[in-house]
Amino acid sequence: MNILITGATSGIGQQLALDYQAQGQQVWAVGRNPEALQELQIKGLHTGQLDLTQREQSLEWFATLPQLDLAILNAGNCEYINLPEFDSSSVQRVMRANVESLAISIEGVLPPLRNSENRQLAIVGSSAAYLPLPRAEAYGASKAAVAYLAKTLRIDLMKEGIDVSLICPGFVKTPLTDLNDFDMPFRITAEEASKAIQDGIRKRKAEIHFPKKFTLMLKLFSWLPDPLWTRLAQKMVR
Numbered sequence: 001m002n003i004l005i006t007g008a009t010s011g012i013g014q015q016l017a018l019d020y021q022a023q024g025q026q027v028w029a030v031g032r033n034p035e036a037l038q039e040l041q042i043k044g045l046h047t048g049q050l051d052l053t054q055r056e057q058s059l060e061w062f063a064t065l066p067q068l069d070l071a072i073l074n075a076g077n078c079e080y081i082n083l084p085e086f087d088s089s090s091v092q093r094v095m096r097a098n099v100e101s102l103a104i105s106i107e108g109v110l111p112p113l114r115n116s117e118n119r120q121l122a123i124v125g126s127s128a129a130y131l132p133l134p135r136a137e138a139y140g141a142s143k144a145a146v147a148y149l150a151k152t153l154r155i156d157l158m159k160e161g162i163d164v165s166l167i168c169p170g171f172v173k174t175p176l177t178d179l180n181d182f183d184m185p186f187r188i189t190a191e192e193a194s195k196a197i198q199d200g201i202r203k204r205k206a207e208i209h210f211p212k213k214f215t216l217m218l219k220l221f222s223w224l225p226d227p228l229w230t231r232l233a234q235k236m237v238r
């Protein structure tokens, strides 16, 4: 299989790239960090050094790809809002990293996916989008946009035989969550996350969410009336 993974220089994406490569798949790993990309290249992966927020440069590189059986669009970032200061530049950065770069990647991978029989697209969102969480004004809003984009694409690409999966992880130990200054319930390793994602992709699931104990609990909370959830969420902050 020919597999492209964005955000493959760190965390979940890097683990997925190495796991698929170890299984003998041809992997194209995309990221910005030149040292991490060089290490992946030494291990036999194809690499693309791209800032995915840069549309022209990114699309030029995607146009050089052979046919793709699977694209996992995983690149992203997280910043929290710390009121009373509402920093709109933080919202702009997160939207660019999580939503704009995703849209550019989708435009780039659709032609090489259409050249393949398998045709699978997996998009990494977050279980944070299931309900409003404290300090997640920017990150949660960006991942809600990602979820809508992925679910809409699933409808529109079905007639072309391209299956779209939305991936909603709970907490995974990566350089991104190493920056968090709060407890992260049910946090799992990148290896465990990679296994759950591969399993869901193999089954061509519409939504791949894990760890189940955490994501099902969040889904349950999302059914609560808004005023009740708001009170519970305020208690979490305290």
Ligand SMILES: NC(=O)c1ccc[n+]([C@@H]2O[C@H](COP(=O)([O-])OP(=O)(O)OC[C@H]3O[C@@H](n4cnc5c(N)ncnc54)[C@H](OP(=O)(O)O)[C@@H]3O)[C@@H](O)[C@H]2O)c1
Binding pocket: 006, 007, 008, 009, 010, 011, 012, 013, 030, 031, 032, 033, 036, 050, 051, 052, 053, 074, 075, 076, 077, 078, 097, 101, 124, 125, 126, 127, 168, 169, 170, 171, 172, 173, 174, 175, 176, 177
């Ligand atoms: N870890 C969690 O608990 C968790 C939970 C839910 C969802 N997620 C989502 O999972 C995805 C991966 O997260 P992670 O925890 O593995 O984070 P990570 O270790 O920080 O990795 C993020 C990856 O995205 C790449 N990236 C970010 N902005 C980019 C850009 N403009 N252009 C190209 N590449 C870019 C980074 O590349 P460089 O390092 O080369 O710049 C890196 O490879 C993200 O979308 C995140 O929102 C993570």
